[in-house]
Amino acid sequence: MESTPVLLESKSSPINLLNEMQQLRLLGHLCDVTVSVEYQGVRAEFPAHKAVLAATSKFFKEVFLNEKPMDGPHSNVFLNEVQVADFASFLEFVYTARVEVEEDRVQRMLDIAEKLKCLDLSETCFQLKKQMLESVLLELQNFSESQNSEEESPTRPSVVPTAEAKWDPPDSSIAVPGHGASPEGPAAKSKEK
Numbered sequence: 001m002e003s004t005p006v007l008l009e010s011k012s013s014p015i016n017l018l019n020e021m022q023q024l025r026l027l028g029h030l031c032d033v034t035v036s037v038e039y040q041g042v043r044a045e046f047p048a049h050k051a052v053l054a055a056t057s058k059f060f061k062e063v064f065l066n067e068k069p070m071d072g073p074h075s076n077v078f079l080n081e082v083q084v085a086d087f088a089s090f091l092e093f094v095y096t097a098r099v100e101v102e103e104d105r106v107q108r109m110l111d112i113a114e115k116l117k118c119l120d121l122s123e124t125c126f127q128l129k130k131q132m133l134e135s136v137l138l139e140l141q142n143f144s145e146s147q148n149s150e151e152e153s154p155t156r157p158s159v160v161p162t163a164e165a166k167w168d169p170p171d172s173s174i175a176v177p178g179h180g181a182s183p184e185g186p187a188a189k190s191k192e193k
Contacts, residue, residue, distance in 0.1 A: 021052055022095040033064075033075040037082040044084040046091055050075065056094040058117035086112050093121050103132065 024030050031047035038044075053060035063077060079087065086108050093099040093109075097120070101109055106125055113121035 018096055021049065022092075025049060025052075025091070025095055032073055033077060035077045035079060035087070037079045037084055037087045039081055039083045042084055044087075046087060048091060052094060056118055056120065058119075060116065082112060082115070083108065090116065090118070090121065093124075094118065106132070 025048055028047050031049055033048050033050050033053065035046045035048055035053075036043065037046070050060070050064050054064050055061075060077070064075065067075060086105070089099045089101055089105070089109060090112050099109075106128055110122060110125035110129065112118075113125055
């Protein structure tokens with residue numbers, strides 16, 4: 001009798017793998033590449049793992065696959081015109097699948113994602129920019145609607161037509177209490193209460 005195959009799948013394994021790789025990177029363990037970045041005289045070096053960078057960035061994949069064997073097990077990659085903070089955020093994203101940046105840095109993150117050919121980061125930035133744009137458009141629409149309602153409000157009559165019929169003043173279309181208004185009008189009733 002044949003046994004039916006079953007699927008063994010871990011929902012937590014990808015997250016655990018990323019977390020463990022991030023810890024290894026932060027501690028400098030098993031890192032086989034150093035990425036040096038420089039922007040306007042500010043320079044920093046980041047130890048990382050070729051496999052992680054190659055799996056998340058087509059740029060790094062091309063670099064590492066085209067390396068000569070005589071270069072040795074440890075590689076050095078130099079990136080010019082990349083801000084230190086942006087590359088640090090890039091690394092955090094590829095190792096954790098998340099990173100927190102200021103709104104004004106989203107475009108820079110999109111630029112580095114495109115430069116390094118990181119599809120996941122590029123798509124994430126694009127979606128966030130789309131949400132931010134939709135939010136701004138919604139705020140503009142709400143502001144425009146509030147402006148339109150404020151412009152229309154002075155043209156609206158301030159006296160309810162049914163109140164005019166009850167008061168029926170002799171010479172005026174608006175009743176003023178004590179000047180021809182009937183005692184049954186709303187002003188008389190509020191005084192009684």
